Amino acid sequence: MKTTSSMVSPKSSVLLAKRKRKIHKLLEDEDDDNVGREEGKISEAKSESMKGDSKKRQFRKKTVSFDDSESEEEMLKDQREKEELEKHIREKDEARTWKLTVHKLTQKEKEEEIRRSNALEKDDVRVLRNSSRHEFLKKTVDKKLIELGNYIEDEQYLFEGVKLTEAEKSDYRYKKEIYELLTKQSEEADNVNEYRMPDAYDQDGVVNQKKRFSAAMRHDRDRISDEKMNSFAEQELWEEHQIGKASWKYGSENKKQASDDYQFVFEDQIDFVKASVMDGDNVCYEEMDDSFQKSKAKSASEALLEERKKLPIYPYRDELLKALDDHQVLVIVGETGSGKTTQIPQYLHEVGYTKHGMIACTQPRRVAAMSVAARVSQEMGVKLGHEVGYSIRFEDCTSEKTIVKYMTDGMLLREFLGEPDLASYSVIMVDEAHERTLSTDILFGLVKDISRFRPDLKLLISSATLDAEKFSDYFDSAPIFKIPGRRYPVEINFTKAPEADYLDAAIVTSLQIHVTQPPGDILVFLTGQEEIETAEEMLKQRTRGLGSKIAELVICPIDANLPTELQAKIFQPTPGGARKIVLATNIAETSLTIDGIKYVVDPGFCKMKCYNPRTGMESLLVTPISKASAMQRAGRSGRTGPGKCFRLYTAYNFHNDLDDNTVPEIQRTNLANVVLMLKSLGIHDLIHFDFMDPPSVEALLKALELLFALSALNKDGDLTKVGRRMAEFPLDPMLSKTIVASEKYKCSADIISIAAMLSVGNSIFYRPKDKQVHADNARLNFHIGNVGDHIALLKVYNSWKESNYSAQWCYENYIQLRSMKRARDIRDQLEGLLERVEIELISNSNDLDAIKKSIASGFFPHSARLQKNGGYQTIKHPQTAHIHPSSGLAEVLPIWVVYHELVLTTKEYMRQITELKPNWLVEIAPHYYQLKDVEESVSKKLPRGEGRA
């Protein structure tokens, strides 16, 4: 088939080349064996895999029959695993090798996966192997279209952009034929399992894939413990249910069904339509319109009341109240839309729980707390901030009258500091507990603790389905209360084979949806800003090739750092005839909801921050998402109507390779802050603190060690006066220490500006792709005199202040206004807190050394020294590092520096750096650095003059 290779046009794009490679491989394969031999091979492969299966079965039988010894075996296995893990960690002690191994691993895993899937697919129709992309098209393309022979047309759509040769086209058509055969069979087949294995050879009597697979599944069920099975089956059931619901909605006669769905939407608001909706009669449309008008004519409060009665939770009201009467802790399971967040606090209020204290309801996000509070105050007919209020950082919208209080979970945590028994509350409801944010996890421990000596305090833990058992176990087998949700069906599609390049696959899938699917917007989950940009480019490039043959595609990128005005674009309604495609990061998974999304493309990855306590280094790694996350993503397509989710991985991957839940944040973060907070609440034994998922002892010790070094704790591990002051600040302990230390150097006003700027993160400087040079120049203005990044940030803040907080100034200097506003808010808050810990507000911006010394007082554990090779090494725990290129000192290379954070990306980078005099270290932290640490290395290893002497 080499002749075909020579036919590739030199003009071809990367995509084309890739696609062609696939097809060539395919053609080669076919060339090698004729059809008969092919079949022989396949059946051979099949019996091979059957053998494998029976082996597995035997193994399973064995484990089942030796039930009693299983726990012992498991313990042994656990032990072994633990040992292996420990060994593993030891081996990776050095951060550099650690990094490399991680990378190697993922590469290896990839290869492994491809190999495994290839093996699995030996029993697949060969020709279909390389066409997993077309799988979506084939699965979902309207059957009628095929009947009419119209598919030649959509084939042209596909071919247009990539200019295939005649041979390739005919190959495609051949595959299409096979596909048609397959569809026919699957239509005939009774129950379609989403684990759809190829049916092509059923009729040859070689093997019945479905039977084989369901047998395998049954064995799986035997093996898996009951507890696990429940969640497993639940998931499966959910998906099957959704698929079942969805599958009959599309097709030639879907019009009537679709109208049913619209009626379902209206059902939210209208009382008596239900029966006629069930009838599915068209007449009810008018009736509904009628009643819709009527309900509008009613007073607003009455309408609200009626709406409340429509919520799925309403029928359970009395049962729920009874349950809470009987039990102190209740786990509530309810999907979004069940009304639990808005209704439960109202129910509790109605029966008088608010007589003895407030009801608190915590949310992981600010906007959620605000909007829910607004809604509830409306429903209760009171003014927001009076009886119903919310409390979030920078904004306390409550009053003395407040009895129902929505708040962020972090805010309740702060309140613990002032009121360790939460005496002013009678009910605490932790909402969205399944998200397992850091604050939620700590709240669990604290709340469980106080519930022991406050039997009058009621606890409600509300979560989405998956974790309920776990929550119940944690809260001493609290009863679980289930409320049905209200959601539209979502059809889930998996790829047949793993995709090597998920970005490319995501683009192709989106285009396929665009071409073959009924109107509805598309949401694509990608991992980061850069990836979104490339995806946008690719989409534009490819749609350009298709010209006017396809409907307009509106591309909307979105990530958290995008300026607000650009973010607004995704909420604009899609123009008629066009289709919107939203390229989003994880932000769209929980934080924002976009209306009109009907299709979700889920490549199965996200970026996750991990903390290595050994090196104190954070890294942002692209990792596979969890099953829970995948479900959440899929659910995003079914918010306003039935939806479809296209997962760019196989069902096998989903069930076997993805974790059930994302690792809770508490296990992959720097705990210094958490430890300081718990210590200031008087909790001494942190190792035995009742965490739901305890963090590693190592991470705890590292945090304790740091706090001791910062003299926030004394030798006995008790909080010192410094520590108590530090705990007042909602900042990283090192930053808090910097502020506390600024008292001594009389520059507190400058330091809080810096602290505020540092805590808004990396989104201050705006650097658009097309104006990088200008942006970089603007940035250099703040680095004049090589003052270091901290002081540059101070300069930015002060200049902005001088410009009277002008937006224009930000624009001219390539600074993000939003970040600056946030910095101002934080600074204002810090100013208030300074007063509280009795530190005078003094500015001393001319004495840069004073400012630098304050910084060093907080960040001395983060000091590094220049090496001969131009890299740096940290002082106390030797560790190589480099200055991040974005730093103003990246080319200056001072000999001694302190850094704000150490991140692992392509190298170990220190971000936000300030120069330091080595003797300061001994002066500031004599308990941490001895003279010899500093002096010896100065005299012995002077760099060869490239730094500053």
Next chain:
DNA sequence: GAGCACTGC
């Protein structure tokens, strides 16, 4: 000479 998932206090 390289890069910023997402929250929250």
